[in-house]
Amino acid sequence: MRVLVIGRGGREHAIVWALSKSPKISKLFCAPGNGGIAGLAECVPITELQFEEISTFAKEQAIDLVMVAPDDPLAAGLVDHLESKGIEAFGPRANAAIIEGSKVFMKELLKKYSIPTAAYETFDAYEPALAYLRSQKAPIVIKADGLAAGKGVTVAQTMEEAEAALRDIMVDQVFGKSGASVVIEEFLTGQEMSLLAFVDGSTVRLMVPSQDHKPVFDNDKGPNTGGMGTYSPLPHIPESIVQEALVNIVQPTADAMVKEGRPFKGVLYAGLILTPNGVKTIEFNARFGDPETQVILPRLKTDLLDIFLAINNGTLAEQPIEWSEDAAVCVIVASGGYPGPYPKGLPITGLENVQDSLVFHAGTALENGQIVTNGGRVLGITGIGKDIVEARQKAYADADRIHFDGKHYRTDIAMKALK
Incomplete structure (x- = not known):
């Protein structure tokens, strides 16, 4: 088969890496890809929202399957567009991807069911939102309704911070149209867990659980990012909690989407928190998480293409899915300044010195044969080991072997599993 993956980050590198192991794939493309993906797939200079160019390329290259990985093209309807052209695509249609594209939709769906x-x-005007906010107590969570590259959520520790976040979203419109509406929600405390699932409408097959680290600095300090590292499995979270999440949250959500006439087919990501009152939903995403994918797919023993095809064919219930017992720890190496402004085009050295880890390129480019920085989160270094301790040691040893000006990373990824 000839397969095209849409996207350019660490998630897409991990997906391309997993698909490249499939004996069923004769040719692999990625649009637009990045400096690391270029070693596994032919990178095509078409961006994620160039729908006509993507469908034309797919037709010209006789592509058998287009895998749409990022949130923006899913929410904007790339899968619908490709299907309308007779091209098979993997991922939810726009009417199902709204579970991530609108936080207001997601919260109201959960309330209804x-x-x-x-x-x-929820509010779509600033003054009522501000009046409500002032009736609450900190800490409190402010969320822009739409997609904001993982940066539309503020966990405000003070009311001043909360009011500033609300003003940024609704008055200064720092996220554009994504901030036309906001969700103001209670702050929940507890361990967080990312639970991804393969879904073909009504059948839900959980992936191995993982835990992300959103704040930029050690001990969960500093502003939120798209994710500074992740690990799997979660030895400190019992299987009974995972099953509670499946029965009370993930399966009912898939069923609710079917009832709403929006059947979800693809990868459904549940961001969960383990509160004293049981597991609760923080968010849903309509695709593989980043960086969770960089620890989940290295543990997958089954051919990823087989799972994609089973979802598209509605036969996920019959598809065997096997997972490795190994542990995986991913450390994100980021640009100086991230998640604020950061430089691009800095040469990256030492990649050839990596010994024990998978290196997934998140924000890199290939310029005149040299890999350079091209994003805030630059590389995901994933160590694999018999347990979290071994996987962690490998990831950090290899993160130290790579160099570029201003690089930084958290030093406490997966420590929650060891406490």
Whole structure:
């Protein structure tokens, strides 16, 4: 088969890496790809939202399957567009991807079907939102309704911070149209867990659980990012909690989407928190998480293409899925200044010195034969080992072997599993 993956980050590098192991794939493309993906697939200079160019390329190259990985093209309807042209695509249609594209939709769906989540209110005007906010107490969570590259959520520790976040979103419109509406919700405390699932409408098959680290600095300090590292499995979270999440949250959400006439087919990501009152939903995403994918797919023993095809064919219930017992720890190496402004085009050295880890390129480019920085999160270094301790040691040893000006990373990834 000839397969095209849409996207350019660490998630897409991990997906391309997994698909490259499939004996069924004769040719692999990625649009637009990055400096690391270029070693596994032919990178095509078409961006994620160039729908006509993507469908034309797919027709010209006789592509058998287009795998749409990022949130923006899913929410904008790339899968619908490709299907309208007679091209097979993997990922939810726009009417299902709205579960990530609109936080207001997601919260109201959960409320309608009594699926556990934080208490909240939604607003589409600034003054009522501000009045409500002032009736609450900090800490409190402010969320822009639409997609904001993982940066539309503020966990405000003070009311001043909360009011500033609300003003940024609704008055200064720092996220554009994504901030036309907001969700203001209660702050929940507890361990967080990312639970991804393969879904073909009504059949839900959980992937191995993982835990992300959003704040930029050690001990969960500093502003939120797209994710500074992740690990799997979660030895400190019992299987009974995972099953509770499946029964009370993930399966009911898939069923609710079917009832709403929006069947979800693809990868459904549940961001969960383990509160004293049970597991609750923080968010849903309509695709593989980043960087969770960089620890989940290295543990997958089954051919990823077979799973994609089973979802598209509605036969996921019959598809065997096997996972490795190994542990995986991913450390994100980021640009100086991230998640604020950061430089690009800095040469990266030492990649050839990596010994024990998978290196997934998140924000890199290939310029005149030299890999250079091209994003805030530059590389994901994934160590694999018999347990978290071994995987962690490998990831950090290899992160130290790579150099570029201003690089930084958290030093405490996966420590929660060891405490």
